Amino acid sequence: MTSPRTDQPTLLEVSGLCVDLERGRSSTRLVSDVSFSIARGGTLGIVGETGSGKSLTAAAVMGVLPARLKVGAGSIRYDGQELVGLAERQHRSLRGNEIAMVFQDAHAALNPALTIGDQIGEVIRVHTGMSRRAARISAVDLLDRVGIRRAGERVDDYPHQMSGGMAQRAMIAIAIACNPHLLIADEPTTALDATVQAQILQLIRRLQREMGMSLLIISHDLSVIAEMVDDVAVMYAGQFSEYGPARSTLVKPTHPYTEALLGAQPGAAPKGTTLRTIPGVVVNPAAPPSGCRFHPRCVHRRDACAAEVPALELVGETGSASRCLFRGQLTLHGLDDIVAQQPPKAISDVAADRAVLVSIGGLTKTYRTRGQGVFGRGTYFNAVDNVSLQLFVGETLGVVGESGAGKSTVGRVLLGLTDATSGVVHFDGVPLRWGTRQARRFRRDVQVVFQNPFALLDPTMTIGDTVAEPLAVNRVGNATQRRTRVDELLDQVGLASTVRTRYPQELSGGQRQRVAIARALALQPKLIVCDEPLSALDVSTQAQIINLLRDLQREHGTTYLFIGHDLPVVHQLSDRIAVMRGGEVVEIGPADDVYYRPQHDYTRALLSSVLSVDPRQRTLTLDTGMDG
């Protein structure tokens, strides 16, 4: 395979790359037969779901595969030099100098014990042998280049003194310190807020232009890939399922998996309708199904798909290569066929005819920060500042905002997990005071679905016990009745009753989130607080859960407080949206109004940083802003 854009010489050429996990004498292949090339100054994006092998591919190129993982076959040629089998010493001199990497979580990747300046200086000194003083001057210069204001002062900061966006900028500064020719960015913006993500992507693009770097960007987020790349590779179960220029691959996909990913985007279906999902879960690349690896989940599958293994081959004139037996013969929906959301003409006032379930008045939560020094006085800040909201019976109120906006705190106060400093909450017309005896009767009416499905379930309890716990704690029914109810609940969230005896570790993220929802439903609550229930899930699973939440609401008439940071997702699910910033609600209104006709500048800013999955419409302009 050569790059479809061949006007520039190739910098990185990977062919037939396989990564194996060695377990004693046997080994399992986690990445198989991956081939791609990146031209000088070119950009390739690899998109895939959890466990698809996209990060392993990047780690193999970087030569930093985790222990027990080995390149099993294939070659990685960088600027004509073979990297597979290269001595560690030579590889090390390439790393940082020629090939640099930016990781997902900057705070985890930076050393908390060293200042930013020291960490940038270390890279420079290792590769150039520059003096400590000269390295420090370069570090200031680099911080300035990545858009950190007052770089001369910030150079002595420790990572914990920086925000997530700034830490990411600092890590980019480390990456570009030695003018690398290839930058590998593995989920560079995944943990960041939308506006910060936009800034970081702009920064990466600007630096790429200025320095003529090639870029390999890895993401689970199709819109980040669409925004950044020339070429895209869609990875599934350790293989490229489709590879080609973004403008043709994403617009006219030639592989059913790409089509399915596009269709599962929250903006891909009109609001209120069922999203298209990819049935099932990502297969384990170590134990792939027979034939085509995607066939068990493919809506276009035919008999031959289970028998014959497809190769990655070019399809017609599109420039895309597809690993599908019926490439070129299927009619697949591309971006132009997906019903783009249209703003509705009439505005329906959801509030008019519904009873109020929860009324929050003047809610304030003040935290005291720890003072400096032993006798230092703390300063106070309001995580939630005088928030008044109403929730109507059976509606979904979406609360959006960036981290630190106070949206989760509102949810936690409703759940009784945090005490409010002042303000009143009325539930069903009765003042709600958590901690008092009378509040216990509300316990059954307010339930929660948390963000992280991996921390949510007690690893030492079976799924059955977890789902039955609300019933057991509140002494509902006897053991037999509870078991029947658990089966019923599991069925409602689309899980087989056989999971009852299994442990959370054995389930996928989406399955765990279903368990959490089943548990929340157990007491038939009137209100469920959904705190970022989708943000840890893959796109296809996310769409499944969105559909599930909506179906359950239709069936039970439950009210949702849906807390999220992803505007398209929140818009897709909500009747009304409240936008929060710095502890205050800056805008609230019917979802379509807020989404299509935002009144507040901040809402507009949030909306403008929402990236499109259409590579033809790039949202971001070249970076001009500073800080993050």
Added chain:
Amino acid sequence: MVALCFLVLMLVLALLADQIAPYRVDEMTPDFMHSFSKYYFFGTDNTGFDVFSRLLVGMRTSLLACLLAVGLGLIGGAIIGLLSGYVGGIVDNVLMRVTDAFMALPGLLMAMAVVAILGVGVFNAMIGLSFAFMPGFARLIRGQVLAVREEAFVEAARVVGARPPRIIVRHIIPNIASPLIVQVLMSMGFALLAEGALAYIGLTVQPPHPSLGSMLQLGFQFINRTPRLILVPGITIVLLSAAFNAVADGLRDALVKQDRLVITAEPAR
């Protein structure tokens, strides 16, 4: 693995000491200071007691004593640690400062002090020794509780109305069990050495009843003439103690690996 097998074998021998031992511990044989032989595996001592028999019974006494010390330490530490970690605030502060103070006192000294107050005997000495283990357990448990308490599943339990006792028993204790088991095994190794030391200065069992430490004391009198008498119990103590530590180490590695698998199973975002 070798250490585990050795430990299990020793435990079985100690438990079945009465059945296996060819002689009673206070049964004088006609042979004094007899060397290794097929009648007396490890020979006899100056009174004519069979060393092998005494070793088995002594091992049982020592192991039971250690179990008592570590068990009491664990229970005490668990109560302090759970209270401190779960309740927090001023309770945490007071308990932890007291714990710190206890930590500053050497364990053996504490055991001697308790023996001085309550009188000589295995039970009293072990109560004293258990105070030496309490602070360690308390700190470990407190730290673990602090970490687990913040987990989403604990908050989820609060949301469904679970009260603190249920949260502690059902959610917190099972999740902090694995580091505790490791700590218990480690402590067993230390307790064995400490028991040896206490018995050596005559603060635990009284003759003719044997423990590994009291056998050591006896052997010391004949260290030049008959090193056998000090080597047999001495080597046993070293091997047992090392085995406890090795098993604890192995277990910790196994548990950490398990945890890592859980971590890598998490999606990278």
